[in-house]
Amino acid sequence: MVTVHDVARAAGVSISTVSRALTAPEKVATATRERVTAAADALGYLPNRAASGLRAGRTRTVGLLVPDLSNPYFAAVAKGVAQRARGHGLGVFVVDSEEDPALEAELLRSAVHQTDGVVLCSPRAVLEDRDVLGTKPVVVVNHRTARTLSVGSDGAGGVQLAVEHLHALGHRRIAYVGGPARSWSDGQRRAGLTAVGARLEGLELVPLGPFRPDVDGGHEAAGVVVASGATAVITFNDLVAVGLVRRAAALGVQVPQDLSVVSFDDTFVATLTTPPLTSVHTDLRELGERATDLLVQALGPAPAEPTGAPGQPEADPADPADPVLVPAELVVRGSTAPAPTPSVPRAAASASRRDDA
Amino acid sequence: MVTVHDVARAAGVSISTVSRALTAPEKVATATRERVTAAADALGYLPNRAASGLRAGRTRTVGLLVPDLSNPYFAAVAKGVAQRARGHGLGVFVVDSEEDPALEAELLRSAVHQTDGVVLCSPRAVLEDRDVLGTKPVVVVNHRTARTLSVGSDGAGGVQLAVEHLHALGHRRIAYVGGPARSWSDGQRRAGLTAVGARLEGLELVPLGPFRPDVDGGHEAAGVVVASGATAVITFNDLVAVGLVRRAAALGVQVPQDLSVVSFDDTFVATLTTPPLTSVHTDLRELGERATDLLVQALGPAPAEPTGAPGQPEADPADPADPVLVPAELVVRGSTAPAPTPSVPRAAASASRRDDA
DNA sequence: GGCACATGTGCAAACGTTCGCAGCGACTGT
């Protein structure tokens, strides 16, 4: 193993100079620096992370805690984190909590302990562990907490895009198939729903659920949606849409002729179904990237703060508890179509109401 | 931050004893050990990974290098690795090479340097870096090299299952839509193809390709497959099958009435299509787990070998260069059906030939 | 020409842990 000593000997300087030449190049004369760097990569020197972490107090490693690494959603976020971390010269320590809240709490604690900060994805446990959260910066994805920074996708905005799209196609009665009750994302979307409901007149919005966020949940939702009399439906994610479309077909309801469907997430599943799904797209890689950027910013210039508030972004006037939102965009595919003609009278009624406004 | 010193003080022993009580419990008297462990988790002590890694020479961390973390295939393998590593008390340092061979080589080098060993998934680069490979154990997934341990899915066995299934349905002319030319997996499958071709008589096997291992590759393959006159086709993976089924339908060839399709991998994509795909399933989580087990075994009891062969599993008579194979199983769904009747004469012909044998 | 000052470099002390070595008591065999 080649160490600073070897490089120092080769370059004819002391180990301090080597260390400085590589970590704080401006503190060293240009000629010396070049000699050092030349020697370093001639010998193939790579600094020992353990040693530097030990002395400097920061490990140049971030933790990434997800409920399920094999879930394409988290996998995409993880990729964003990994990519950005590498850009910042940070390593990624990845942990899978297996959807278990108790395990998650334990792993969070250990992850925080051996990294400089953690990106916590869609936490399943309520995080109240003050001593864990106080010590190092933690960025939470798809969740809001008073004590940490957070990022999330703009579910409210996404819902509004979806509703506007359906409205433009003439739909006036639109159902929403909700996800897990305690989910922040679901809350965001329901909030967006009421917001757009207040804005666009003559619209009847039918929030349903909670349903499980998978194909089976879609199966269960299908009956309720059909019974609701809605001509269009927005689903919590792609998988729910898949289940819903399939079961609806079994009930004799064709998509998109009889029922328009807009899903959330726009994973590649959306492109595989027949018809392909119109979906609210969020760039999950970007979600991971933004989370990492936020974390890096919180790590900031402070080399090692033993305690106290994690480095506040001083020029940012926004409440740090408000999640940074990654914008949503609507990708229109084959699962949405103009509202079926039988609903024309209803559309006419609502149009007249709109004239009143 | 709570250190061994704090625990030692609380337990009334020296720091050496604390260290031993936690890392080599058998070297310490039972009473003392209990006092130490009690003090340790009363104070919430967690050993500092950097310090222990520095002194002990092993980091208790494994590296995981994948071409694309957001690819569900690798995500599943990654989950297996993460799970098993946790079981062994190891951390996972994850790196995404973004499908770039040059980047992969560089990242491999750095990953090897700061972990105890690396699981390298489906390498895109030829790994010839002797000094990298010599120093720490590396387990390669889906690849065979002379210098490292490896695991892979039993593609040859999988092909044979697929062919037998199709043969039993009366198919006699079966195409194979191959993946990337240099791919180990593709090689395995072609080998399985010739093996089963030699075993079952009256069978015409039509290897095609290489094709890109995605939906577009399937699109391109469709025409060739239809032109080949095969009544059944085996595809390199699910996505290829999706593309193939879709384009075949456009050409007026219905699956499974006119053409039976068996895909590889059995990701959840296989369940989402219409018809759902008959697919050769490999437990990817298990692939990751086996890789990790192999790595742990190579890490073995040896605390820190500076150089030389990575600890050989002494009781294992098999050539360590032979990949450990994870078995494949066939999951039968809707994309396979009895061979269309026009091929009956051919089936009869081959049946008569079989009588000869 | 001497003084303050900036700039570049080296020395040595940490960081928290592990582990070789030695000491110390208790137990065993003769």
Next chain:
DNA sequence: ACAGTCGCTGCGAACGTTTGCACATGTGCC
């Protein structure tokens, strides 16, 4: 009863790096 042994524990030195401090040299100013 005494030497030898063994089980348990503490001392202190590493591991490779960073960084405060001191020192040497060169530069500008009055």
